[in-house]
Amino acid sequence: GIQVEQSPPDLILQEGANSTLRCNFSDSVNNLQWFHQNPWGQLINLFYIPSGTKQNGRLSATTVATERYSLLYISSSQTTDSGVYFCAVDRSGGGADGLTFGKGTHLIIQP
Amino acid sequence: DAGVIQSPRHEVTEMGQEVTLRCKPISGHNSLFWYRQTMMRGLELLIYFNNNVPIDDSGMPEDRFSAKMPNASFSTLKIQPSEPRDSAVYFCASSARIEAFFGQGTRLTVV
Numbered sequence: 001g002i003q004v005e006q007s008p009p010d011l012i013l014q015e016g017a018n019s020t021l022r023c024n025f026s027d028s029v030n031n032l033q034w035f036h037q038n039p040w041g042q043l044i045n046l047f048y049i050p051s052g053t054k055q056n057g058r059l060s061a062t063t064v065a066t067e068r069y070s071l072l073y074i075s076s077s078q079t080t081d082s083g084v085y086f087c088a089v090d091r092s093g094g095g096a097d098g099l100t101f102g103k104g105t106h107l108i109i110q111p
Numbered sequence: 112d113a114g115v116i117q118s119p120r121h122e123v124t125e126m127g128q129e130v131t132l133r134c135k136p137i138s139g140h141n142s143l144f145w146y147r148q149t150m151m152r153g154l155e156l157l158i159y160f161n162n163n164v165p166i167d168d169s170g171m172p173e174d175r176f177s178a179k180m181p182n183a184s185f186s187t188l189k190i191q192p193s194e195p196r197d198s199a200v201y202f203c204a205s206s207a208r209i210e211a212f213f214g215q216g217t218r219l220t221v222v
């Protein structure tokens with residue numbers, strides 16, 4: 001099956017800093033999603049981005065499908081950005097077949 | 112839209128008891144997924160349904176686990192008998208085409 005690797009595993013930043021989270025995957029995909037798991041455990045959809053670039057406020061994401069990686073950018077970090085960020089890809093590359101998750105990047109934003 | 116609704120939010124049960132977790136997918140979504148999150152194994156897919164039909168249950172850990180989807184608006188995940196190692200957060204997700212949306216999860220503790 002598809003392998004998903006995220007880096008860095010942990011990141012501690014001061015409020016206002018910028019960060020880049022990386023996701024590498026081992027095979028072609030039809031689905032790549034970024035999630036934020038907040039301290040209450042909720043998985044919040046950030047981006048559906050199998051290819052290209054998207055932006056939503058202070059967050060943006062880029063997926064280079066041909067090179068099998070995706071980047072999540074967080075600018076001007078706020079304490080509410082703390083939590084775990086997961087990258088997930090569809091397992092077989094053929095559509096809605098279930099997601100394979102990376103181990104996540106644990107982000108702590110200090111005031 | 113109310114999103115994916117799971118119940119109960121928390122469940123504490125004794126070893127050997129039967130546990131039933133419930134999920135209501137987003138209206139109009141034709142794919143439903145059950146995931147489990149643990150510290151050791153992260154987020155892993157247990158089973159998924161397309162149009163109420165189980166497609167792949169290879170992630171179900173043992174015969175003690177079973178899942179049903181009797182109609183498009185309801186699914187259950189049952190563990191019988193439960194064991195302490197089943198303690199985890201269980202997520203249900205649904206999708207209309209490819210992008211998946213998650214419920215708030217059920218935190219199961221088996222003592």
